[in-house]
Amino acid sequence: EEIYLKYFSAAEIGERIDKVGTQIASEIEQVMAMIEASIGTADDYSKSLAGATAGMAGEGGREQVRMIVESLVSATREVENKNQVMQQRLKDSRLEIRELQENLEVVRTESLTDPLTTLSNRKFLDNTIERMVKHAAATNEPLSVILTDIDHFKKFNDTYGHRTGDPVLRLVGKSLEHTVT
Numbered sequence: 001e002e003i004y005l006k007y008f009s010a011a012e013i014g015e016r017i018d019k020v021g022t023q024i025a026s027e028i029e030q031v032m033a034m035i036e037a038s039i040g041t042a043d044d045y046s047k048s049l050a051g052a053t054a055g056m057a058g059e060g061g062r063e064q065v066r067m068i069v070e071s072l073v074s075a076t077r078e079v080e081n082k083n084q085v086m087q088q089r090l091k092d093s094r095l096e097i098r099e100l101q102e103n104l105e106v107v108r109t110e111s112l113t114d115p116l117t118t119l120s121n122r123k124f125l126d127n128t129i130e131r132m133v134k135h136a137a138a139t140n141e142p143l144s145v146i147l148t149d150i151d152h153f154k155k156f157n158d159t160y161g162h163r164t165g166d167p168v169l170r171l172v173g174k175s176l177e178h179t180v181t
Contacts, residue, residue, distance in 0.1 A: 017111070020104045027097050034086050034093075041082045048075040116166060117173035148176065 052068045112124040120128075129145065136143035150156075150172060157165035 016107045017104070020100055020107060024097065024100050024104070027093050027100065031090065031093050034089055037082075038086055041079055045075055045079050048072065114173075117170050119173045119177060 048071065052072050112121060112127075113119065114121045132143055135141075150169075153165070153169075156168070
């Protein structure tokens with residue numbers, strides 16, 4: 001049961017897909033929070049500029065202009081610092097998302113591949129047939145499917161065991177794959 005759950009169970013693959021999906025959703029939420037923070041920073045900076053413009057309109061003299069320029073320089077530095085932090089967080093998120101995408105692709109491939117032969121499994125067959133039937137119907141083209149079976153393989157496997165049967169299955173699978181491809 002442990003071996004089945006670890007290597008063959010669809011629930012295991014489903015859990016791994018759910019885990020990666022949750023991680024991707026979390027990364028997206030973090031990126032959205034960064035974008036919202038950036039919008040807030042841009043709004044604050046716009047208000048600083050508007051205040052400076054209003055201050056310049058009045059008659060204040062040299063000291064007032066110096067104070068306005070200092071406040072603008074301070075606001076600009078603050079925006080630059082926040083942008084640098086956000087850029088680094090976005091780079092980190094981009095790397096994390098890329099890694100999660102690769103993990104998701106691995107899990108997707110595993111969910112469509114037989115672990116013993118590394119050939120496409122029944123789920124892949126079902127998905128492909130459904131897609132090909134729709135394509136054939138849409139294009140009004142004929143569709144053919146070839147299925148193969150290894151005669152009496154169960155008897156062979158029962159007689160010689162999995163240590164011999166598994167490599168035979170892999171060999172037959174690879175032979176078919178090279179012949180068809």
